[in-house]
Amino acid sequence: MSDQDRTGELLAAERRLQNAQRAGDVGELDLLLDDRLVAIGPDGGRYSKQHDLDAYRTGSSVIDTLTEESVELLVVDGTGVTFAVCAVTGTFGGAAVSARLRYTRTWAYSENSGWRIVAAHICAI
Numbered sequence: 001m002s003d004q005d006r007t008g009e010l011l012a013a014e015r016r017l018q019n020a021q022r023a024g025d026v027g028e029l030d031l032l033l034d035d036r037l038v039a040i041g042p043d044g045g046r047y048s049k050q051h052d053l054d055a056y057r058t059g060s061s062v063i064d065t066l067t068e069e070s071v072e073l074l075v076v077d078g079t080g081v082t083f084a085v086c087a088v089t090g091t092f093g094g095a096a097v098s099a100r101l102r103y104t105r106t107w108a109y110s111e112n113s114g115w116r117i118v119a120a121h122i123c124a125i
Contacts, residue, residue, distance in 0.1 A: 010073055010080040013115035021063050024056045039120040063090040080107040099124050
C-alpha cells in the first residue's frame with residue numbers, strides 16, 4: 001500500500017476517533033487506541049488507554065461538542081502523525097471545560113488492525 005493510500009486511511013481513522021469521542025463510544029475507542037498508548041493530557045498528566053476508556057465508561061469524560069478546525073497528516077511507512085486543532089466543550093474529571101485544543105497523535109499501522117494510536121499529546125491553545 002502506498003503512503004498516499006495510507007494517508008487517506010489515516011484521515012478516516014482520525015475522523016472515526018473524533019466521532020467516537022463525541023459519542024462516548026468505548027467500543028470504537030478500544031479499537032482505535034493501542035494497548036500501549038501513552039497520552040499526555042493538557043494538565044501534563046500521563047494517561048493510559050485504560051484511563052481513557054474508564055473516563056468514558058464512568059462519565060467523568062463527556063464531550064458535548066468537538067469541532068475540528070484544522071488537521072494535518074504525516075505518513076512515513078507504517079507510522080502516521082495527526083496534528084488537529086479542535087474546539088471542545090464537555091466535562092472532564094467532573095469539571096466543565098471549554099477550550100481550543102491541539103492534539104498530536106502518533107499512529108502505528110498494521111495489516112491486522114489498521115491504524116491505532118500509540119502516543120498522544122494534548123495542549124490548550
